[in-house]
Amino acid sequence: MARYELVKRSVALITLTNPPVNALSSAVRHAIAKSMEHALNDPKVKAVVICGENGRFCGGADIREFAGPLRGPPLVPLLDAIEAGEKPVVAAIEGVALGGGFELALVCHYRIVHFKARLGLPEVTLGILPAAGGTQRLPRLIGIPAALELITTGRHISAQEALKLGIVDQVTEQNACELAVEFALRAVAKPLSSRRVSMLTTPCPPDLDALLEAVTMQVKRKARGVMAPLACIQAVRAAATMPYSKGIKRESELMATLFNSGQARALQYCFFAQRTAGKWTLPSGAQWNNSKPREIRSAAIIGLGTMGRGIVVSLARVGISVIAVESEKKLLETGKQMVIGMLERDAKRRGVSASLNLLKFTLSLQDLKDVDLVIEAVFEDMALKKRVFQELSKVCRPATLLCTNTSGLDVDALAGVTDRPHLVVGMHFFSPAHVMKLLEVVCGPRSSSETIATAMSLGKRMGKVSVAVGNCPGFVGNRMLKPYLDQATFLLEEGATPEQIDKALEDFGFAMGVFRMSDLAGLDVGWRVRKESGLIGPDVDPKNPPRRRQGRRYCPIPDMVCEQGRFGQKTGRGWYMYDKPGGTNAKPDPLIQNLLEMYRSRYGIQPRNISDQEIIERCLFALANEGFRILEDGIAARPEDIDVIYLFGYGFPRHGGGPMFYASMVGLERVLERLEHYHQAHPDVPHLEPSPLLKKLVACGSPPVQKWREHIKTMHSHL
Numbered sequence: 001m002a003r004y005e006l007v008k009r010s011v012a013l014i015t016l017t018n019p020p021v022n023a024l025s026s027a028v029r030h031a032i033a034k035s036m037e038h039a040l041n042d043p044k045v046k047a048v049v050i051c052g053e054n055g056r057f058c059g060g061a062d063i064r065e066f067a068g069p070l071r072g073p074p075l076v077p078l079l080d081a082i083e084a085g086e087k088p089v090v091a092a093i094e095g096v097a098l099g100g101g102f103e104l105a106l107v108c109h110y111r112i113v114h115f116k117a118r119l120g121l122p123e124v125t126l127g128i129l130p131a132a133g134g135t136q137r138l139p140r141l142i143g144i145p146a147a148l149e150l151i152t153t154g155r156h157i158s159a160q161e162a163l164k165l166g167i168v169d170q171v172t173e174q175n176a177c178e179l180a181v182e183f184a185l186r187a188v189a190k191p192l193s194s195r196r197v198s199m200l201t202t203p204c205p206p207d208l209d210a211l212l213e214a215v216t217m218q219v220k221r222k223a224r225g226v227m228a229p230l231a232c233i234q235a236v237r238a239a240a241t242m243p244y245s246k247g248i249k250r251e252s253e254l255m256a257t258l259f260n261s262g263q264a265r266a267l268q269y270c271f272f273a274q275r276t277a278g279k280w281t282l283p284s285g286a287q288w289n290n291s292k293p294r295e296i297r298s299a300a301i302i303g304l305g306t307m308g309r310g311i312v313v314s315l316a317r318v319g320i321s322v323i324a325v326e327s328e329k330k331l332l333e334t335g336k337q338m339v340i341g342m343l344e345r346d347a348k349r350r351g352v353s354a355s356l357n358l359l360k361f362t363l364s365l366q367d368l369k370d371v372d373l374v375i376e377a378v379f380e381d382m383a384l385k386k387r388v389f390q391e392l393s394k395v396c397r398p399a400t401l402l403c404t405n406t407s408g409l410d411v412d413a414l415a416g417v418t419d420r421p422h423l424v425v426g427m428h429f430f431s432p433a434h435v436m437k438l439l440e441v442v443c444g445p446r447s448s449s450e451t452i453a454t455a456m457s458l459g460k461r462m463g464k465v466s467v468a469v470g471n472c473p474g475f476v477g478n479r480m481l482k483p484y485l486d487q488a489t490f491l492l493e494e495g496a497t498p499e500q501i502d503k504a505l506e507d508f509g510f511a512m513g514v515f516r517m518s519d520l521a522g523l524d525v526g527w528r529v530r531k532e533s534g535l536i537g538p539d540v541d542p543k544n545p546p547r548r549r550q551g552r553r554y555c556p557i558p559d560m561v562c563e564q565g566r567f568g569q570k571t572g573r574g575w576y577m578y579d580k581p582g583g584t585n586a587k588p589d590p591l592i593q594n595l596l597e598m599y600r601s602r603y604g605i606q607p608r609n610i611s612d613q614e615i616i617e618r619c620l621f622a623l624a625n626e627g628f629r630i631l632e633d634g635i636a637a638r639p640e641d642i643d644v645i646y647l648f649g650y651g652f653p654r655h656g657g658g659p660m661f662y663a664s665m666v667g668l669e670r671v672l673e674r675l676e677h678y679h680q681a682h683p684d685v686p687h688l689e690p691s692p693l694l695k696k697l698v699a700c701g702s703p704p705v706q707k708w709r710e711h712i713k714t715m716h717s718h719l
């Protein structure tokens with residue numbers, strides 16, 4: 001767990017050896033303690049260098065250990081002892097020094113950093129704080145404002161920024177470890193007192209209270225209801241107002257309030273869920289580590305609407321040459337200008353040159369004959385998409401992968417019109433595609449494992465969080481959205497307002513309430529889908545009662561809103577009103593109030609007071625209930641996949657963990673009981689009927705999320 005060597009006859013070299021990130025597990029802490037004791041007691045040793053194996057200094061405390069009882073030497077006294085030792089200790093930082101790894105570096109008397117290394121205190125993103133002295137030492141080293149910013153955001157910084165901030169002593173392009181050994185030899189004769197960061201006085205701005213207040217407001221605005229950043233601010237205040245010995249106690253008290261909190265558990269779950277999602281696995285046995293992706297050098301995008309443009313940018317900025325196709329000259333020209341503008345702005349922001357030379361714009365599908373992969377992003381119309389796929393089948397070379405960006409149509413039906421169904425896969429991007437991190441990779445029953453591996457790996461290359469899902473209407477994300485949206489509109493019928501429902505969801509932590517989100521996405525999209533699925537229009541059986549369709553409760557209010565030309569932000573009116581078309585500042589609209597009142601009186605509905613708790617339970621338990629059905633149907637392989645989709649694609653708050661983790665945190669028994677209660681009250685809403693899997697899990701004693709898979713039959717998996 002740590003290798004001890006004597007180098008240059010007088011330097012003890014301690015190498016952390018805990019792959020893959022040299023996390024400070026109890027065994028590593030134990031090994032550091034033993035090695036340090038050896039080094040400090042050996043008269044031959046004049047100085048110490050600490051580094052990490054495989055070019056990675058240290059990724060911090062071992063997060064997996066947080067779930068169990070705390071064992072091994074505690075970190076704070078261990079680090080305090082390193083700092084207090086009488087021999088100079090130099091940290092040789094390569095790769096990463098994060099969290100406890102950064103705190104380890106801060107107790108070393110000198111820090112030498114490789115120019116490609118990244119440093120940071122990301123604890124806040126895990127719902128905790130840097131509790132191995134980080135909140136006390138960093139402000140002493142770089143001052144309150146800079147330390148506050150780093151600790152409350154968890155941002156990683158480059159070696160160069162660390163040098164500028166005064167965190168490190170030298171940045172090198174050489175081997176940091178070799179340089180650190182030389183550095184240590186030169187440090188032997190120098191006094192150490194000024195190098196012990198905990199002994200420094202925190203440089204304190206005169207307006208400390210005002211600064212802390214401003215950061216508190218900022219944090220509350222950005223991360224509503226999240227506890228960890230607020231605790232970080234309090235800990236940094238202690239660094240400014242208390243001696244180290246008291247500050248470190250305050251840090252530890254604050255850590256104790258966070259450590260076992262639901263938010264910390266949820267955020268740590270998110271960390272691992274995101275990594276689990278990349279490890280896709282199919283019932284056939286094909287999986288991430290036994291399926292080789294193809295290399296993609298060139299791609300084509302069909303359709304330069306909002307989605308197509310974002311996809312072109314996502315591909316070009318990672319060096320893939322892209323041919324963009326439109327059906328009309330005017331659309332092609334508009335799309336071209338937009339893409340160039342987006343790429344130029346993106347490149348400026350990242351300080352690189354825009355890769356415009358990778359782009360080609362054309363009206364002819366014939367130009368696609370040699371590309372490695374095509375992503376179709378035309379209008380959401382099955383007949384049109386089938387025509388495109390038939391055409392691609394004729395034009396593209398037989399090995400070209402054909403992908404569709406459909407947000408819910410049958411990927412296998414598209415595969416069926418091609419000459420290569422095994423090379424067809426869904427790549428469902430989220431809008432705007434160059435910004436949103438989520439990619440659903442939709443596996444059709446005939447998609448080959450190589451095809452899936454290629455789509456997953458291309459997603460990763462584009463910086464997306466890719467999740468493999470099965471083929472069914474709406475896949476995972478949009479299929480679950482339906483019961484969630486339905487509950488919101490039923491609540492409108494029963495007496496709530498869009499702003500009340502949105503506020504409850506935003507207070508819960510959603511980036512946007514359901515109605516503001518719908519206004520942003522465009523209300524006409526769902527309207528068209530409802531028309532196509534026969535819920536409205538000439539196909540509706542006239543014998544249907546007005547608030548019933550296809551044998552279940554139906555709320556026509558969204559259709560009435562669309563009939564008035566209110567399509568959301570783009571038309572300046574939707575569930576809210578905006579200053580102008582395209583405006584983003586949502587204000588409650590009295591016309592919507594009137595519409596709701598008239599609607600209720602037309603159908604004799606007596607509005608009632610609806611609590612925030614009912615809003616949250618009905619919307620979120622219906623959402624999770626559909627998630628359980630998705631697991632039963634084998635549309636998602638694991639609850640983690642569903643949660644990652646909702647975290648990255650639908651603004652579910654990370655400190656809630658995602659709908660499935662949230663359900664487990666509330667308690668499956670409670671979720672079951674509330675769903676039964678609501679289903680009894682609304683028997684015409686099948687989505688409220690508890691799913692068999694939920695019942696089964698409760699009957700099995702409500703196992704933790706990570707164990708649900710053991711209870712899911714995969715015989716009928718669609719993956």
Ligand SMILES: CC(C)(COP(=O)(O)OP(=O)(O)OC[C@H]1O[C@@H](n2cnc3c(N)ncnc32)[C@H](O)[C@@H]1OP(=O)(O)O)[C@@H](O)C(=O)NCCC(=O)NCCSC(=O)C[C@@H](O)CCCCCCCCCCCCC(=O)O
Nearest residue numbers: 023059060061062063098099100122130131132256259275
């Ligand atoms: C390091 C990375 C940037 C590397 O990224 P990369 O993309 O290369 O690789 P992956 O992300 O895929 O990771 C590979 C692999 O490694 C796993 N992993 C990564 N980091 C850790 C880790 N820190 N611990 C465990 N495992 C880790 C990862 O899961 C992958 O494995 P998998 O099997 O899932 O594929 C990137 O990985 C990264 O960003 N890592 C996280 C960095 C981080 O956040 N570090 C901070 C950790 S928290 C910390 O350090 C806390 C410290 O401040 C010290 C705290 C002291 C604790 C004291 C406890 C006192 C409690 C008091 C309360 C008592 C109350 C009571 O009475 O109960």
